Structures are given as C-alpha cells and as structure tokens.
Amino acid sequence: MSQVRKIGVLTSGGDAPGMNAAIRSVVRAGLYYGFRVYGIRKGYEGLINGDVEELNARSVGDILHKGGTILQTARSPRFTTEEGQKKAVSMANVFDLDAVVVIGGDGSHRGARDLSRHGVNVIGIPGTIDNDIGSTDYTIGFDTALNTVQDALDKIRDTAYSHERCSILEVMGRHAGYIALNVGISGGAEAVILPEIAGSLDIDKDVIKPIIEARNRGKKHYIVIVAEGAEGKAIEIERAVTEKTGLEARATILGHIQRGGSPTVHDRVTASVMGVKAVEVLMNGGKNRVIAIKNGKLVDIDIDEALEMKKSLDEEMIKICKILSL
Numbered sequence: 001m002s003q004v005r006k007i008g009v010l011t012s013g014g015d016a017p018g019m020n021a022a023i024r025s026v027v028r029a030g031l032y033y034g035f036r037v038y039g040i041r042k043g044y045e046g047l048i049n050g051d052v053e054e055l056n057a058r059s060v061g062d063i064l065h066k067g068g069t070i071l072q073t074a075r076s077p078r079f080t081t082e083e084g085q086k087k088a089v090s091m092a093n094v095f096d097l098d099a100v101v102v103i104g105g106d107g108s109h110r111g112a113r114d115l116s117r118h119g120v121n122v123i124g125i126p127g128t129i130d131n132d133i134g135s136t137d138y139t140i141g142f143d144t145a146l147n148t149v150q151d152a153l154d155k156i157r158d159t160a161y162s163h164e165r166c167s168i169l170e171v172m173g174r175h176a177g178y179i180a181l182n183v184g185i186s187g188g189a190e191a192v193i194l195p196e197i198a199g200s201l202d203i204d205k206d207v208i209k210p211i212i213e214a215r216n217r218g219k220k221h222y223i224v225i226v227a228e229g230a231e232g233k234a235i236e237i238e239r240a241v242t243e244k245t246g247l248e249a250r251a252t253i254l255g256h257i258q259r260g261g262s263p264t265v266h267d268r269v270t271a272s273v274m275g276v277k278a279v280e281v282l283m284n285g286g287k288n289r290v291i292a293i294k295n296g297k298l299v300d301i302d303i304d305e306a307l308e309m310k311k312s313l314d315e316e317m318i319k320i321c322k323i324l325s326l
Contacts, residue, residue, distance in 0.1 A: 004035065004121070005096075006038065006097050007037050007279070008097040009055075009100070011023065011069040011071050011104060013075075016105075016128050017129075017140075018270065019068070019069040019140065021064050022275045024060040025271060026101050030279050033280075038052050038054050046074070047088045048078055050094065065263070066262065067263060073104070092115075099121040101122075101124075101275075103140075104127050106133050113304065116288040123278045123288075125291050135309040142178065150186055156169065156252060160222070160250075164247070167251075168224045168250070169224070171225060173230075178313065180225045184321050185320060185321050207237060207240065228253075238251040274291045
C-alpha cells in the first residue's frame, strides 16, 4: 500500500471544460481515502511560487458545472529550466506533498515527467479540447468544445443561407484536426482543411470544386471548416472562394470561445472517473502514471511510456467526411 498522505493537484496549459470536475473528483476521492489534498494555483508557476492551499469538500462544492479551472492555469518559462524545476520540487517538499496530480495536455504531462525525474511522484490526467494526447482515446474537454463549435456553426449557417454565402469557420487544432474533422461531419461541411494534410492542399480541388458542385445541385449555403494549424488560413480561403466562385464568403475565427462553457455530461463524467482513478492509483502504490481511456476502458500507464505514444486521425473518418460532403 502507498505511504502517500498529502496530494497536490494543479491544472496546466490551456484550460478545458471539465477541469473543475477533475479537481473536485481528486479532492473528494482523496478525502474519502484519508488523504489531505492541496490545490496548487496557476500550474507549475504556482508550484514554484508556493501558491498552495489545503482544500476540503466545501472548497470544491458547486464547481462541477463550471468551465475553466478554479485553480487557474499559466505558462511557466521558469519551469522549463533545471533551476525552475528544482525550485518546484523544493516547494513540493516544503508542503510535504507526497504526490502531485497534473491535469492538462501533452506539455503539462511532460512537465509532470520532469518533476518525476527529480523525485516527485506524479499522476497525469488528460485535459485538452484538442483530443491530441497519444496515450488516451479521449481527453477531458473535447466533447464540450465540439458542441460549442457545432452551436456556433448552426447559427452561422442560418445567416449564410439567408445571404447565399460561403462561411469559412476556423477552429482550434494547431497540430491535430480532431475538432475540425468531427464538426465537419456533424455540420455537413463542403470541405474540411486539416493540419494532417500539410503540403497537399489544393484549393481548387479541395475547396472550390465541392462548393461549385453544391451550388450546381441547388444548395444555398456552403461551409468550410479549417483547423488553425492547417496549411490554408481562413482569410486566404475566404479570398479564394470569392474570387473564383463569385460567391460572397465570410471567415469566422472562433478563438477562445471553444475553451469555455459548462462541460457536457460526457466531460463531467469522464473527468470525475479519471480523478477517482488517479487517487486510487496513488492509494495502491502507483508511481508516475498517466490516466487514460483505451478501447473504452479506464487504465493507467507509465508516464514515460505514455509520452512515447502517438495517435492520428482515423482515415476512415476522413473518408466518411468526404463521402458525406457530396
């Protein structure tokens, strides 16, 4: 059994809906199993600064439905240095933290591994709207972000139809097109531009042709979804569509609206079960693990192994998206 008595919990990197549910779960599961739990504000920067406070059941009451993170999050250039990491470890020792639960994306988990290499036991929980962590099939916040984008797309479609416009919607996804691809299917887009197709984008073939074909079938509005990291930028595609089709085109960059909002049931439940799993892994003596969902099952994976894992867009989903755009 574990000798862990005090647990720290922090959120790092970009915020994602459901992070609060994960924090709540870690705190309440920790208390249930007899641990003391400490909230670390503003991620690794807060750990370096000692911005740490003990939490109780009431501290995490009424946060399950809230977006963002009550612990806040921040980038920490200092933590990328050996000196900064040693300061963070020193502060973990000041508060007698036996383990730190890190909720965040790939970069946050790499930071957790840095802590582990300095002797701090860490558990990672995947939280990012991009769903781009290789070790897990699903990350907290992804479903909520999809629903936020879909809601915006439905509203944009109303005015696009009224004016017979082409709407180009830029969504988040600097290196991965999971949001773009899924909303492209759910929103009936004529074209979806993904980071994964860098170097092979043909505006005429991939964007202009499907729009013209849709117009010739009698369609009165047109949707193009562009991931922010894709080769073609929304403004550039807007210009090309207007010049080559004669249609009025409008680009909309959704930006950080995709990160906010009350988490969906799926994200609340996923975050909650991952938080409990993280505490139970510690209770059972686990060290330096990442919580993940693999093939529908909740598992924990060695952090070094987890960070070596890769995943890519499902080619069948890309094919389905193209079929349905006809």
